[in-house]
Amino acid sequence: MGDLAVSVLVHGNVVDDRVVPVRRIVRLGESDDAAVAFPGADLAVVRVGRGLALRGRVLEEGEEMCISLGHVEVRLLHTVRGGAWPLEWGTFLDKRFLAAAIVATVSGTWLDTAESWVERHGPALDSVVVDTFLDTMEGRGAVEAKAVVAPDGRASEGEQHADESRTTLGPRHESDDRLTGTGYYAWYRAAVMADAAHESWGPLDRTDAAARRRLARTAYDRDDWDAAAWHYRWLVEHVPEDRTAKLHLAWAERRRGQHDVEVALYKEILAVDPDDALAESGLALALARLGRMGEAKDMVDDLQFKAPMDPYTDLTMAMVAAVQGHDDEALQALDKTLDARAQLSDEMQVELRRDLAIDPMLSSLRKDRRMSVILRKHLGAGAPRPEQ
Numbered sequence: 001m002g003d004l005a006v007s008v009l010v011h012g013n014v015v016d017d018r019v020v021p022v023r024r025i026v027r028l029g030e031s032d033d034a035a036v037a038f039p040g041a042d043l044a045v046v047r048v049g050r051g052l053a054l055r056g057r058v059l060e061e062g063e064e065m066c067i068s069l070g071h072v073e074v075r076l077l078h079t080v081r082g083g084a085w086p087l088e089w090g091t092f093l094d095k096r097f098l099a100a101a102i103v104a105t106v107s108g109t110w111l112d113t114a115e116s117w118v119e120r121h122g123p124a125l126d127s128v129v130v131d132t133f134l135d136t137m138e139g140r141g142a143v144e145a146k147a148v149v150a151p152d153g154r155a156s157e158g159e160q161h162a163d164e165s166r167t168t169l170g171p172r173h174e175s176d177d178r179l180t181g182t183g184y185y186a187w188y189r190a191a192v193m194a195d196a197a198h199e200s201w202g203p204l205d206r207t208d209a210a211a212r213r214r215l216a217r218t219a220y221d222r223d224d225w226d227a228a229a230w231h232y233r234w235l236v237e238h239v240p241e242d243r244t245a246k247l248h249l250a251w252a253e254r255r256r257g258q259h260d261v262e263v264a265l266y267k268e269i270l271a272v273d274p275d276d277a278l279a280e281s282g283l284a285l286a287l288a289r290l291g292r293m294g295e296a297k298d299m300v301d302d303l304q305f306k307a308p309m310d311p312y313t314d315l316t317m318a319m320v321a322a323v324q325g326h327d328d329e330a331l332q333a334l335d336k337t338l339d340a341r342a343q344l345s346d347e348m349q350v351e352l353r354r355d356l357a358i359d360p361m362l363s364s365l366r367k368d369r370r371m372s373v374i375l376r377k378h379l380g381a382g383a384p385r386p387e388q
Helices: 095-106 111-119 123-142 184-189 209-221 225-238 243-256 259-272 277-289 293-306 311-323 327-339 346-358 360-366 369-382
Strands: 004-010 013-020 025-029 042-048 051-054 057-059 064-069 072-078
Touching (some): 057 072, 209 243, 243 259, 277 360, 311 327, 311 346
Antiparallel strands (some): 004 072, 051 057
């Protein structure tokens, strides 16, 4: 069995490069026990037979994968057993360069990750990076971003993603197909394949609200929750009357696991429009994620009164029941959701697939064969298929 070669690059420069044995499971990224630390994701690499599974894909020996996380790029290679993997850096590290690279990556977001990262290279480096980081933090407010937003939805150099909430209260939403044995993620992605027109965009003026909406939607549709939150937050700040942008920002924060921020956004929407069923549904689910089940159930009761026929009322009931371990009740509500899905707009039908495929609240149901049966009942050949 081959091992996992991991290279971490910041602005195209290699800052970490190592080979990690994977016997059962190895974590990479923001986890406290990460074998290779970097900001922007918490990845689990699982040994599956002779392959390595991560993010819904299995890397066989010799296969590689590249993950882009803003300014950070992570290159992963399942090495061939017995083959050599030349390290680009070896064991030599330039302290000043590494400090500057980490600062460029984590400024305004992941100080703890930076400290964890550099501690792996020796205690002497820790003070260099932390001091540089703090110096940068003190002065970053004076830096004026001058670049135009890139057409792929990311902020270009000079315009960084500002994470106002630094504590992730829940897991990020991503594929768990390796655990369910069913291709929920591929099924969901088939519904959100980017329109070819999006790929032809030229540079867009970041001050244009319409351009921001397009960029935000594109980022959200490619599962780049951080970029989506960045653009939607800009819209909320610059077009405060745009309640749709506020709702979509709440969704992006939910996908990032930032449930405290999500709750505040829903409450702002409901303060203006108490009858907004989507905001009330989102608030109920966010409260349930935070363990505030009494409040969540009250919101569900209110939804059943205000919007009894809305498919998202049934989906909310299903998800709250699932997180409590009431799988039978959850599956019944899910059956009703799918039966009424034709009422949903095209956008909400895609959002429904997204919830079913990657929302952690439904992780237990995705492992239950009965959920697959319900989806086949309503979708026939269009239902998720078992992984080969």
